[in-house]
Amino acid sequence: MNSNTGQEAQYADEVSLGDLFRSLWQSRAWAIGGxxxxxxxxxxxxxxxxxxxxDATTYSQEIAFKIGGQSExxxxxxxxFSPNDLRSPVVLNRVYDDLGIADFGLSYREFATAVSVTPSSAIYEGVVGRYRxxxxxxxxxxxxxxxxxxxFGSTLTSTLSSGATVNFNVVGSEVPKNVGLAVVSAIPNSWADIYINQLGVLDLPFDxxxxxxxxxxxxxxxxYPAAYDVLEMAFVTVRERIRQLQAISGAQTLMDGDGARTISDIxxxxxxxxxxxxxxVLAPxxxxxxxxSPELTGATYRYKLDELDRRVRLAKDNAQILDQALQTATGMTAAAAPSAGSTEPQVPSTIVQQFGPELVDRLIGMSVENAGIDFRETLIQNKLNYERxxxxxxxxxQKIAQRLALIVDDRAIPNAEELEIIFQEEATRLAEGLNQQWLAMGSILNQVNLERINFDKELFQPLPTLNQVGTADQMSIRTLVLTLGMAAFVGLVAGLLVAFVRFSTRPQPAAA
Structure with a gap:
C-alpha cells in the first residue's frame, strides 16, 4: 500500500508534455499581449x-600625388611634405572664403573639423589580392x-602613400550637394596654388x-664712363636671362604679349x-x-686700378702656389715609381699569386697612382683658371689706365658738346630698347609660368571617385523587420514569464 502511494506521488510530481502545452495555451493571452x-x-x-x-552626408575626392608620395x-x-598640408589653415581659409561656407551655417572651426585627408590608393585592392x-x-x-x-608590407606602404582621399563630412547642415562637391575639389587645387605660387615648392629655375x-x-x-659700365652689365644680365628662357622646354615657340617676337627674335x-x-657708338x-666730372671720374678710375692690381696679384700668387704644388707632386711620383732597370724578381702570374699579397700591393699602388693623376689634373685646371x-x-x-691717362692729360676733345649729346641720346635709346626686350621676355615667362598650368600636372592628379556622395544609412526593411522580430520575441518571453509567475503564485484549491 505504501509503495503504490509513493509511485503515485512521484508520477504526480512529473510534468508531461501535454500539461506543458496546455499551460502555454492557457498563457497565450499573456504571450500575445507581451x-x-x-x-x-x-x-x-x-x-x-x-x-x-x-542627416549626415560625406563628400569625397580621391587624388594621386605626383611628387613621390608621402613616403618621399x-x-x-x-x-x-605631409598630406595634412591639404588641411593647413591657409588652404582651408581660402576655400572657406571663396565658396562662402559661412552662408550655410558652418563656422570656420566646424568646417575645419569636418574636413579630413586619409591615405588611399586606387590599386589597393589589387595589391592585397595578389599577395593574399x-x-x-x-x-x-x-x-x-x-x-x-x-x-607585402613595403608594397602596401608605398601604395597607400601614393594618394589620398579628401573628405568633407556634413552633419545637420543645409550645405547643397554642388557646394559639398566643390569643397573637396577646391581643397587640393587651393593647396597646389598656394604651395606653388606663394611658397615656391616647385623650385623654379629663376625668379x-x-x-x-x-x-x-x-x-x-x-x-659717361659709369653709364657705359651700367649698360655693359645690363647686357650681361639680359644674355643670361635669354639663356635661361631657352633652357625651358617649349619656350622657343612662344611669343611676347604683342605676339610679334619670340625668344630668338629678342x-x-x-x-x-x-x-x-x-x-x-658708346664704347668709342x-x-x-x-x-x-674729371675729378670724380679720375678718382673712380684710380680706385679701380688699385682694386685690379690687388686682384691680379692674388690670381698670380695662387697660380704660383699651385705650380709649386704640381712640381712637388711630380717629384714624389717620380721617386715612388720603380726604375726601368730594376732587377726585382718578377712574380709568376699564377692563380694563387694573383689573389695573394702581391695583388693587394699592386692594387694599392695603382690606386695611389690614379689618385695622383686626378690630383695633378685638378691642380693644373685650377692653375689655368687663375692664369686666365x-x-x-x-x-x-690697361683699358682703365688708358681712360685715366686721357683724363689726366686734360686733352681737349673736339666737338665735345656734340659728342655728349650723341652719347646721351644713344644711351637713353639703348636703355629703352633693353627695357623693352626685358619686358618682352617677362611676357614670354608669364606664358610658361606654372600659374597658367593646371595644378594637377605638377603636384597631384584627381582620380575618379566611387561613392563620391555618401549619406547616413537609412533604416532598411531588413533592419525594420529584424528590430520588430526581436521585440516580438522579447515580448513573448516576457509575457510567458509573467504568466508563469502569476500562475505559480496563485493559491491552489484544497484537495478533497
Missing amino acids: MVIAMAIAGALLILLHFLRV ARYPNGTS ARLADTSLTFEERRQIEAE QSSSLIVSPEFLNALD EREIQRMERFSLEQ LTELGLNK EAIALTSER
Missing part, C-alpha cells in the same frame, strides 16, 4: 529615432612566407622680375643693339675720355 506591447514600444522608438535622426615626404624644392593569393600557397617555407610578408633692367633717369645722372635684337649701339666715346683670370684682369686694367 508581443504586442514590445512591438508597440519598439515601433514607437523607431519612429522617434527617425524624427530625431540628424619632400616637395620638388626639398621642403618637407601568394600567401595562400601551403607549400611555402617559413622563410619564404616571412619574405613575402615583408615585401621673375617685372621691374625695368635700366632706369633712364638713373643712367642720365651718372658720368636674342637677335639684343645682339644687334650690343654690336652697333654699345660697341660702335667712352674710350675717347668723354666725361662730365690674371690675363683678363690685366686687360681690364
Whole structure:
C-alpha cells in the first residue's frame, strides 16, 4: 500500500508534455499581449529615432600625388611634405572664403573639423589580392612566407602613400550637394596654388622680375664712363636671362604679349643693339675720355686700378702656389715609381699569386697612382683658371689706365658738346630698347609660368571617385523587420514569464 502511494506521488510530481502545452495555451493571452506591447514600444522608438535622426552626408575626392608620395615626404624644392598640408589653415581659409561656407551655417572651426585627408590608393585592392593569393600557397617555407610578408608590407606602404582621399563630412547642415562637391575639389587645387605660387615648392629655375633692367633717369645722372659700365652689365644680365628662357622646354615657340617676337627674335635684337649701339657708338666715346666730372671720374678710375692690381696679384700668387704644388707632386711620383732597370724578381702570374699579397700591393699602388693623376689634373685646371683670370684682369686694367691717362692729360676733345649729346641720346635709346626686350621676355615667362598650368600636372592628379556622395544609412526593411522580430520575441518571453509567475503564485484549491 505504501509503495503504490509513493509511485503515485512521484508520477504526480512529473510534468508531461501535454500539461506543458496546455499551460502555454492557457498563457497565450499573456504571450500575445507581451508581443504586442514590445512591438508597440519598439515601433514607437523607431519612429522617434527617425524624427530625431540628424542627416549626415560625406563628400569625397580621391587624388594621386605626383611628387613621390608621402613616403618621399619632400616637395620638388626639398621642403618637407605631409598630406595634412591639404588641411593647413591657409588652404582651408581660402576655400572657406571663396565658396562662402559661412552662408550655410558652418563656422570656420566646424568646417575645419569636418574636413579630413586619409591615405588611399586606387590599386589597393589589387595589391592585397595578389599577395593574399601568394600567401595562400601551403607549400611555402617559413622563410619564404616571412619574405613575402615583408615585401607585402613595403608594397602596401608605398601604395597607400601614393594618394589620398579628401573628405568633407556634413552633419545637420543645409550645405547643397554642388557646394559639398566643390569643397573637396577646391581643397587640393587651393593647396597646389598656394604651395606653388606663394611658397615656391616647385623650385623654379629663376625668379621673375617685372621691374625695368635700366632706369633712364638713373643712367642720365651718372658720368659717361659709369653709364657705359651700367649698360655693359645690363647686357650681361639680359644674355643670361635669354639663356635661361631657352633652357625651358617649349619656350622657343612662344611669343611676347604683342605676339610679334619670340625668344630668338629678342636674342637677335639684343645682339644687334650690343654690336652697333654699345660697341660702335658708346664704347668709342667712352674710350675717347668723354666725361662730365674729371675729378670724380679720375678718382673712380684710380680706385679701380688699385682694386685690379690687388686682384691680379692674388690670381698670380695662387697660380704660383699651385705650380709649386704640381712640381712637388711630380717629384714624389717620380721617386715612388720603380726604375726601368730594376732587377726585382718578377712574380709568376699564377692563380694563387694573383689573389695573394702581391695583388693587394699592386692594387694599392695603382690606386695611389690614379689618385695622383686626378690630383695633378685638378691642380693644373685650377692653375689655368687663375692664369686666365690674371690675363683678363690685366686687360681690364690697361683699358682703365688708358681712360685715366686721357683724363689726366686734360686733352681737349673736339666737338665735345656734340659728342655728349650723341652719347646721351644713344644711351637713353639703348636703355629703352633693353627695357623693352626685358619686358618682352617677362611676357614670354608669364606664358610658361606654372600659374597658367593646371595644378594637377605638377603636384597631384584627381582620380575618379566611387561613392563620391555618401549619406547616413537609412533604416532598411531588413533592419525594420529584424528590430520588430526581436521585440516580438522579447515580448513573448516576457509575457510567458509573467504568466508563469502569476500562475505559480496563485493559491491552489484544497484537495478533497
